[in-house]
Amino acid sequence: MGALGHYLEKEGLATTQISLIREHTVAIRPPRALWVPFELGRPLGVAGDADFQTRVLLAALELLEAKDGPVLQDFAEDLPAPAGGDSPWICPLNLDRKTEQMQNKDALERVFREEVLEIRPSYDLAVKNRSRTTVEASSLDLATMVDLLCAFTQSVPANPRPDLALGYTLNLVVHDLKAYYYEAACAQPSGRFPSGMEIDNWFWEQTAAAQVLFAVRRTCLASGDRLLRLVGRLLLVPLSQAHRIAGKG
Amino acid sequence: MARLNNLPEPLRSHIDKLPLPAIDSRSWVTGPPLNTRRVSLVSTAGLHLRGDRPFTLEPEDAYRVIPGDVGANELVMSHVSTNFDRSAYQQDINVVFPLERLRELALQKVVGSVAGLHYSFMGALEPQTMKDSACKLARLLIEDGVDAVLLVPV
Numbered sequence: 215m216g217a218l219g220h221y222l223e224k225e226g227l228a229t230t231q232i233s234l235i236r237e238h239t240v241a242i243r244p245p246r247a248l249w250v251p252f253e254l255g256r257p258l259g260v261a262g263d264a265d266f267q268t269r270v271l272l273a274a275l276e277l278l279e280a281k282d283g284p285v286l287q288d289f290a291e292d293l294p295a296p297a298g299g300d301s302p303w304i305c306p307l308n309l310d311r312k313t314e315q316m317q318n319k320d321a322l323e324r325v326f327r328e329e330v331l332e333i334r335p336s337y338d339l340a341v342k343n344r345s346r347t348t349v350e351a352s353s354l355d356l357a358t359m360v361d362l363l364c365a366f367t368q369s370v371p372a373n374p375r376p377d378l379a380l381g382y383t384l385n386l387v388v389h390d391l392k393a394y395y396y397e398a399a400c401a402q403p404s405g406r407f408p409s410g411m412e413i414d415n416w417f418w419e420q421t422a423a424a425q426v427l428f429a430v431r432r433t434c435l436a437s438g439d440r441l442l443r444l445v446g447r448l449l450l451v452p453l454s455q456a457h458r459i460a461g462k463g
Numbered sequence: 464m465a466r467l468n469n470l471p472e473p474l475r476s477h478i479d480k481l482p483l484p485a486i487d488s489r490s491w492v493t494g495p496p497l498n499t500r501r502v503s504l505v506s507t508a509g510l511h512l513r514g515d516r517p518f519t520l521e522p523e524d525a526y527r528v529i530p531g532d533v534g535a536n537e538l539v540m541s542h543v544s545t546n547f548d549r550s551a552y553q554q555d556i557n558v559v560f561p562l563e564r565l566r567e568l569a570l571q572k573v574v575g576s577v578a579g580l581h582y583s584f585m586g587a588l589e590p591q592t593m594k595d596s597a598c599k600l601a602r603l604l605i606e607d608g609v610d611a612v613l614l615v616p617v
Contacts, residue, residue, distance in 0.1 A: 215590075216486075217486060218590070218614055219614055220488045220490065221594050221597035222597055224490040225597075225598055226492055226601065227601050228492040228493065229492075229611075229614055231614035238481075253547075255549055255550075255551060256548060256551045257615050258558045261554035261555035262555050264557070264563075267564050271565065272573065274613060275502070275573075346556075350513070351541050353514060400550060400554060407554065411471075452546050454470075454474050
C-alpha cells in the first residue's frame with residue numbers, strides 16, 4: 215500500500231492512506247498515512263457504524279492538508295465497545311460435527327452436503343437482511359461449488375471455469391463457500407458481531423466444510439500442478455488456523 | 464490489533480518477513496483545500512464488479528476499474544489471500560471500500576467531489592510489480608480531474 219502512495223505521488227498525484235501494519239508503513243515511509251489499530255480486513259474499523267467509519271475516513275483525508283511530510287499519524291480512537299458486551303461470540307448455528315460421522319471421504323461428503331443445505335435458510339435471511347451477498351465471486355452457483363469441492367477430496371477434478379487456471383477457480387470457490395457460511399452465521403441474532411478470529415475459529419473448528427477443505431488441501435499438495443500446490447500450501451487454511459492442520463496431512 | 468506483536472503466530476512471522484520495497488522517493492504533491500479536492504479511492508482488497516475478471520497473481524493485469532455509481536451488491540472480492548478477515552466486509556462494504564462515506568462527505572462539502580472512477584489492486588502481489596500499472600493509473604486519475612487519492616489496504 216505504501217509503495218502505491220510513492221508511485222502515484224511521483225506521477226503528480228497527492229495521496230493519503232490508511233495503514234494497518236504500522237511497522238511496514240514506518241519502513242516504507244509513504245507521503246501520508248493514518249495508522250489504525252484494527253483487524254486485518256477491517257481498515258475502516260467497524261461494519262455498520264457509519265459515524266465511526268466517517269471519523270477514520272476524515273482523519274485520513276485531513277492528512278492531505280499537512281504542510282510537509284512524510285506524515286504517519288496514529289488514529290486517536292480505539293474501537294467502540296461491541297454492542298452486546300464483551301462476552302465471547304457464540305455462533306447461533308450449531309454445526310458441531312462428531313468426528314466419527316466423518317471417518318471416510320464418502321461420509322464426510324454426505325455430512326458436508328447436509329450441512330450446506332442446513333444453513334441455507336440462514337444464508338437466505340442474510341441476503342434478505344442486507345439486500346446483498348458477497349458469494350459467487352467465482353461466478354459459479356452453490357451446487358457447482360459443492361460438487362467441485364467434494365470431487366477435490368478424492369482427486370484433481372475437471373475445471374468448471376476453463377478461462378481460469380484450476381488453482382484460481384479453487385481459491386475463488388473456497389472463499390465463496392466460506393462467505394456462504396460466514397454470512398449465514400452472522401444472519402441470526404447472537405448478541406454481537408464476531409471478531410475475525412472468533413468466526414474463523416467457529417468455521418475451522420466446528421464445520422464439516424472445514425474438514426472438506428483439509429481433504430482438498432491434501433489433494434492439492436499431492437498434485438503435479440504447481441499452482442494447486444501453492445494454493446494448498448498457502449491459500450486454503452489461514453495461518454492463524456495452521457495448528458489445526460497437524461495430523462491432517 | 465494489527466500491531467505485529469498482537470498477531471497470532473505464524474501469521475506474525477509471515478507478515479514480519481514479507482519483503483518490503485526499498486523506495487528512495489521524497490515526492491510530495493501539494494494541492495488545494497480538502498473542500499475543493501476531487502477524491503478517488505484506490506483499494507488493494509482485490510475488489511471488482513461481479514462478472515469482471517477475477518484477480519490472479521499475474522502482475523500485468525494489476526487493477527480493476529470501479530464505477531463511482533457502483534452499488535454494494537455489484538462488488539465482489541477475489542483477493543487470493545486467506546489471512547485477513549472478510550466477515551466485516553461481508554456485512555458492510557464500507558469497512559473496506561468507504562465509497563458511501565466519501566459520497567456523504569462530498570454532500571456535506573467536506574471534500575469537493577467524488578471521482579467518477581475508483582480502482583482496486585490485489586495486495587498479494589509484490590508492490591514493485593504494481594509500479595508500471597500505478598504510473599499508468601496516475602495518468603487516468605489526473606485526466607478524471609482527481610487531485611487526491613485515498614489508498615485503502617485490507
